[in-house]
Amino acid sequence: MSLQTDASPVMPADGIADSLVWPGQGAGESVRLSLLADDLSLPVVIEPIEPELDPSLWANTHREAIEALLCRHGAVLFRGFDLGSVPAFEAFAEALSPGLHGSYGDLPKKEGGRNVYRSTPYPEREMILYHNESSHLESWPRKQWFYCEQPSRVGGATPLADIRQVLQSLPPQVVARFEQKGLMYSRTFTAGVEPSWASFFGTSDRAAVEQRCREQGTDFEWLDDETLQVRTLCPAVIQHPxxxxxxxxNQVQLHHPFCLGEEMREDLLDMFGADRLPRMVSYGDGTPIEDDVMALLGEAYEACAVRFAWRKGDVVMLDNMLAAHARDPYEEPRLIVVAMGEMTARGDVWRPA
Known part of the structure; x- marks a missing residue:
């Protein structure tokens, strides 16, 4: 199998320039639009040119135009705005999408904010592979923000990939298999491995956890007194709402053992066993996703990936249902703050075939 190198681009080259015209009226004199390179469609870069522009007031006033750019490009990079603190970032994100999500169990809350989080605590020398936030759960944020409080000395980019382009680059038979079968995610919460099930669900009441799983359509099983395994049927391909x-x-790369590397994969299998791995994914009917398909997915993501160097105060806004993100290895310090909004229920956009 190979990638579809002749697939039509989501945004033709002769249409990119047209997309940089500010949607609507009233902001052309206060900001400048650009792209990181002529042949890239994401992210669109917005920089203020009006002196002393109030970021949150401007964002609130031009929310609809920014939404149009986000739907077109999948990602927006706000650069050069006066966002010198976590509260300022949170107010900016709130202005763009009122009602930020404040009960996300996978990330630790960020000090100095209310509904913002620290980025994923993962070894700095390892890459966090491409994924769409919470796509393995019963609901996910359609919108997500990353704020650069402190860039790293080396590395630490947040690669972005337009998942419309990723889909187009995959062989039709692979896409058809994913669409027809969906994905079955398995997660095993084991004592001593973070996050614990109590931390993730926000309660240590087993009955409450079980009730929540039932309400979400999530299968669950207590493997022992402290080990909870949950299994969720989710989409691999969606139609944007x-x-x-x-x-x-999806989050195939984050859950499939193929992506761990041989040494780590063997270590985890020795430690937990094949049926108790902390994360696992298969096709929705329980059959394994083939290693050659996983290799192809990795090629597709990287072929579509865009990287840029973070600058202090940068904010990236993603449409989580149009763009996947990752994290490159880095050398400390690196402080990225995360916000999420416009929660979308799985059942509103996808049903099993």
Missing amino acids: VTGERAFF
């Missing part, structure tokens, strides 16, 4: 476009929306 606003644009109607199809996109490769």
